[in-house]
Amino acid sequence: MKKKKDTQKVKKEEPAVPPQEQTTSRRSFFRRTWGWLALLAGAELTFMGLSFLGAGRKKEKKKAEGNFTDIASVTEVPKGSVFPYRSGRLYVCHLEDDGFIAVSLVCTHLGCSIDWDKDKGEFLCPCHHSMFDIRGVVLNPPATRPLDYYPLKIENGRILVDLGRPVTRKHFSKSQETYA
Ligand code: FES
Incomplete structure (x- = not known):
């Protein structure tokens, strides 16, 4: 009988996540997501820039070589x-x-x-x-x-x-x- 009482006590003592911590965790999740998205956008912009420069150089080279x-x-x-x-x-x-x-x-x-x-x-x-x-x-x-x-x-x-x-x-x- 005493044993059952102890179990109930343990259940009651499970730490609930305080609302403030939940908000913080959500915030950090969004921050991380935005960070990844910004990184992806940056990588894409860099790739586009390099492609553009490459195409420009190819064009210049072709122009110099003539047609x-x-x-x-x-x-x-x-x-x-x-x-x-x-x-x-x-x-x-x-x-x-x-x-x-x-x-x-x-x-x-x-x-x-x-x-x-x-x-x-x-x-x-x-x-x-x-x-x-x-x-x-x-x-x-x-x-x-x-x-x-x-x-x-x-x-x-x-x-x-x-x-x-x-x-x-x-x-x-x-x-x-x-x-x-
Ligand atoms: S001489 Fe006038 S166009 Fe050739």
Whole structure:
């Protein structure tokens, strides 16, 4: 009988969690959850930032490398001739010193398309009769500056031109030529 009484006593003495402690425990749970969420958000932001930087660097690298298009074989452009590539709005010219240059077919006067006069070995603009030599240098006004040119490289006997980067120039120089 006495034993039963003791058990009842023990049950009564079980410590109940005071309401203040319950609130504290809930608060710390929320604090921890918010902490984890903030950490996750931070990690995600860092990841996004790094991805963005990586994409930017890739873009810059690609831009620096250029976007070269295969235009023709070097054998298709004999010395002293030009190879029209109208979809790219340019001519690939094989100069007498064996260098190659890709010149824009857009006249630097008012933007008409120039034509190659094979007999004269000159470019002629049909609009106001500007004339350019095979290097794109002005022979006859009203155009006042040479035709723009494009970065060109030769790989495995193929002529490749970066169509996305026309270069404006005031003069011709040998550095604008590429040799096979
Ligand atoms: S547009 Fe070519 S000469 Fe005027």
